Amino acid sequence: MNRRDEQRAATLAEIKAAARRLLISGGVAAIGLRAVAREVNLTAPALYRYFPSHEALLTELVADLYDELTTALVELGCEGEGDLGAQLYLLANGLRDWALAHPAEFALLFGTTVPSPDADDHNDTPGHQAAMRFGALFKELVAAIWHEKPFPYPADDQLGTVLTAQLTDEAAHFHGMPPGAIYLGLTYWTRLYGLICMEVFGQLHWVLPDAAAYFEAQLYEIGLAMGLDCPQPE
Amino acid sequence: MNRRDEQRAATLAEIKAAARRLLISGGVAAIGLRAVAREVNLTAPALYRYFPSHEALLTELVADLYDELTTALVELGCEGEGDLGAQLYLLANGLRDWALAHPAEFALLFGTTVPSPDADDHNDTPGHQAAMRFGALFKELVAAIWHEKPFPYPADDQLGTVLTAQLTDEAAHFHGMPPGAIYLGLTYWTRLYGLICMEVFGQLHWVLPDAAAYFEAQLYEIGLAMGLDCPQPE
DNA sequence: AAGATTGAGTGAACAGCGTTCACTGTTAAC
DNA sequence: GTTAACAGTGAACGCTGTTCACTCAATCTT
Numbered sequence: 001m002n003r004r005d006e007q008r009a010a011t012l013a014e015i016k017a018a019a020r021r022l023l024i025s026g027g028v029a030a031i032g033l034r035a036v037a038r039e040v041n042l043t044a045p046a047l048y049r050y051f052p053s054h055e056a057l058l059t060e061l062v063a064d065l066y067d068e069l070t071t072a073l074v075e076l077g078c079e080g081e082g083d084l085g086a087q088l089y090l091l092a093n094g095l096r097d098w099a100l101a102h103p104a105e106f107a108l109l110f111g112t113t114v115p116s117p118d119a120d121d122h123n124d125t126p127g128h129q130a131a132m133r134f135g136a137l138f139k140e141l142v143a144a145i146w147h148e149k150p151f152p153y154p155a156d157d158q159l160g161t162v163l164t165a166q167l168t169d170e171a172a173h174f175h176g177m178p179p180g181a182i183y184l185g186l187t188y189w190t191r192l193y194g195l196i197c198m199e200v201f202g203q204l205h206w207v208l209p210d211a212a213a214y215f216e217a218q219l220y221e222i223g224l225a226m227g228l229d230c231p232q233p234e
Numbered sequence: 235m236n237r238r239d240e241q242r243a244a245t246l247a248e249i250k251a252a253a254r255r256l257l258i259s260g261g262v263a264a265i266g267l268r269a270v271a272r273e274v275n276l277t278a279p280a281l282y283r284y285f286p287s288h289e290a291l292l293t294e295l296v297a298d299l300y301d302e303l304t305t306a307l308v309e310l311g312c313e314g315e316g317d318l319g320a321q322l323y324l325l326a327n328g329l330r331d332w333a334l335a336h337p338a339e340f341a342l343l344f345g346t347t348v349p350s351p352d353a354d355d356h357n358d359t360p361g362h363q364a365a366m367r368f369g370a371l372f373k374e375l376v377a378a379i380w381h382e383k384p385f386p387y388p389a390d391d392q393l394g395t396v397l398t399a400q401l402t403d404e405a406a407h408f409h410g411m412p413p414g415a416i417y418l419g420l421t422y423w424t425r426l427y428g429l430i431c432m433e434v435f436g437q438l439h440w441v442l443p444d445a446a447a448y449f450e451a452q453l454y455e456i457g458l459a460m461g462l463d464c465p466q467p468e
Numbered sequence: 469a470a471g472a473t474t475g476a477g478t479g480a481a482c483a484g485c486g487t488t489c490a491c492t493g494t495t496a497a498c
Numbered sequence: 499g500t501t502a503a504c505a506g507t508g509a510a511c512g513c514t515g516t517t518c519a520c521t522c523a524a525t526c527t528t
Contacts, residue, residue, distance in 0.1 A: 032485065044485090113436055134442065159467065163448055186441055193432055216397075261515060
């Protein structure tokens, strides 16, 4: 590690921090190349020593945000041993709070079309790995809940052969849960995602002025369905 | 209606059509002022006779897309008399198909943070009204389903006082349904929204390669919960 | 019908954008 | 100690949304 490498690493971190700051204060549109450069006392072309393009900067920022969100949720305590019901609440509420506090970042992570991993496009980018780590958080929790006290789940013939086959392929990520149980876990994840998306994107304003109570009720319902003893909403 | 006004209306329609074309082919970023102008054989400043700003053009485009989506769904047959279960399937599948066929438009309509209607900001813009008309589609259908054959719904004390009060305020839009039934209707709407969002934004790729079967199973589940007799997935 | 007025459309210009290139110094390597 | 690699700069290119002075035709007024 030369002194030049240190300097480089420090500058790179400064750039990312500046980009993140601009994202928070003014949304994605505020992350201009010259704006970031100005923030770290550099000229725009200098940033090309650190990122091949403006889009690459944003991509790396996405990866960083995924990691930051993941560690923030882990530090909240929604991982490891202990009361799994409480962990679910911490995870769900933590994600919701983060999304509401950082709507711009949330839209960047979860409200942007991500290229499908169909083709030869390699998915081993830092962004994809960071997204996987984040997704594993929920998968692990669901698996832990199920293995501690299995909740009732639909039989294979209720889901149809196609879906059952797809879910069976995912069993490894859910510690060998049966397809029906994975289906329910995915259902709950989809519901939480939909709730937070609707609230952040303002789609709930059409019906409810404040989504907090609604979210609480939904979360209680989900916890109940997974066999957890959760505090009933007032 | 002068001949000049006719010309103006025609040009305005051409501009909107061009913007829509560019949105489809290249996403929101493709709707440049000069690009639109080039498409209708005009110069960029000329567009300022029709829109006060570039953002206003996008806003009007959003309103148009809402109306277009609404009429497309209505024409699909998910309104009026008839089998309500079939109408639910038409509405849900129609919305999903539209979203998958026009991901850019979908992201513009449902994946963008809309300003909350808290303050003095007037909500009588064409965009808001168009969004309300779209939302009414689902509200009306849920109300029709419930009034034809009421499905079981949670009691008020299960939802909590805050949520019950908020839902009661919405009863007018649901033709006098009780809060618990409105809660369930909103839940199903949130689930459909979450499903489509996850699929369009590529968030389901992390778990399922193809979301069609999953969506079908979810829709069947929702129809069942609303007391409709729906075809079970294979 | 003639004159005054409105309005659509143009071309030039401005500031800012992402990006490239030739060019400095400074730092690391042989 | 010389050489090569590298961070950083300033100028430039083509692009963007936006403004302004200007032209020309269509409408309204008298």
